[in-house]
Amino acid sequence: MTAAVLSVRMARKAFGGLIAVNDVSFDVKEGELLGLIGPNGSGKTTLLNLISGALKPTSGQILLGGEPIGGLAAHYIARRGVARTFQLVRVLPSLDAEQNVMAGTVFGHQRCWGEEARRLARALLERVGLGDREHMPVSAMTYIDQKRIELARALASNPRILLLDEWLAGLNPTELKVGISLIDELRREGRTIIMVEHVMDAIRTLCDRCVVMSSGVKIAEGGVQETLSDPEVVRAYLGDEDA
Numbered sequence: 209m210t211a212a213v214l215s216v217r218m219a220r221k222a223f224g225g226l227i228a229v230n231d232v233s234f235d236v237k238e239g240e241l242l243g244l245i246g247p248n249g250s251g252k253t254t255l256l257n258l259i260s261g262a263l264k265p266t267s268g269q270i271l272l273g274g275e276p277i278g279g280l281a282a283h284y285i286a287r288r289g290v291a292r293t294f295q296l297v298r299v300l301p302s303l304d305a306e307q308n309v310m311a312g313t314v315f316g317h318q319r320c321w322g323e324e325a326r327r328l329a330r331a332l333l334e335r336v337g338l339g340d341r342e343h344m345p346v347s348a349m350t351y352i353d354q355k356r357i358e359l360a361r362a363l364a365s366n367p368r369i370l371l372l373d374e375w376l377a378g379l380n381p382t383e384l385k386v387g388i389s390l391i392d393e394l395r396r397e398g399r400t401i402i403m404v405e406h407v408m409d410a411i412r413t414l415c416d417r418c419v420v421m422s423s424g425v426k427i428a429e430g431g432v433q434e435t436l437s438d439p440e441v442v443r444a445y446l447g448d449e450d451a
């Protein structure tokens with residue numbers, strides 16, 4: 209782990225009078241898996257939206273490999289190497305599994321077409337456990353399998369940074385184990401990842417560091433164990449069963 213792949217500098221997002229992200233700064237280093245945690249409504253998804261370009265920051269800057277990307281259109285940011293999954297999955301329902309993943313090869317960072325894209329899509333479907341369903345319409349898939357499709361599509365562009373927005377939410381205990389080991393594999397192969405997650409076991413098992421938000425503000429950052437036992441973090445979570 210060396211250079212910062214992503215730097216968030218005093219990022220702010222206001223929705224009218226509500227400051228959803230309040231002057232937040234942190235870095236994500238090459239090969240790091242950073243957990244972004246905090247109680248409901250603390251601004252985590254809004255922050256991911258600022259990084260991926262779904263929303264423009266009200267102020268502050270976001271740098272990818274030292275280049276400013278804050279406020280650029282989402283498709284430019286995707287080409288520069290930011291890929292994501294969504295809290296509520298967004299797939300192309302009229303297309304099959306393979307075509308959905310191939311879409312990631314066409315619009316993302318490292319692009320390829322035709323047979324090469326197909327081969328890559330099949331390898332990624334295999335990797336996320338859908339190797340036997342490449343021609344299944346995505347609309348006929350379970351929610352969990354659609355999440356796998358989204359992950360494969362995000363990986364198809366070989367992104368410089370991968371943003372996972374509650375990718376493990378809604379999985380049953382067996383699926384959760386599989387999901388955690390899949391993310392662990394991505395970490396081991398050196399991918400740079402920001403993971404928004406409420407599943408604390410996953411944060412403890414997977415993350416190198418975490419950033420904790422509460423009411424739009426970054427309240428803690430550091431190694432997972434020490435951060436989770438920080439009294440301010442415990443207070444922010446008080447009443448939450450994960451605390």
Ligand SMILES: Nc1ncnc2c1ncn2[C@@H]1O[C@H](COP(=O)(O)OP(=O)(O)OP(=O)(O)O)[C@@H](O)[C@H]1O
Binds near residue numbers: 246250253295
């Ligand atoms: N488009 C929007 N317009 C107005 N307010 C918004 C918008 N998006 C988010 N908010 C508000 O911003 C705050 C932060 O929301 P956000 O979804 O980022 O939180 P979160 O930490 O991701 O929550 P959760 O863990 O429940 O997903 C909330 O008060 C939310 O209602």
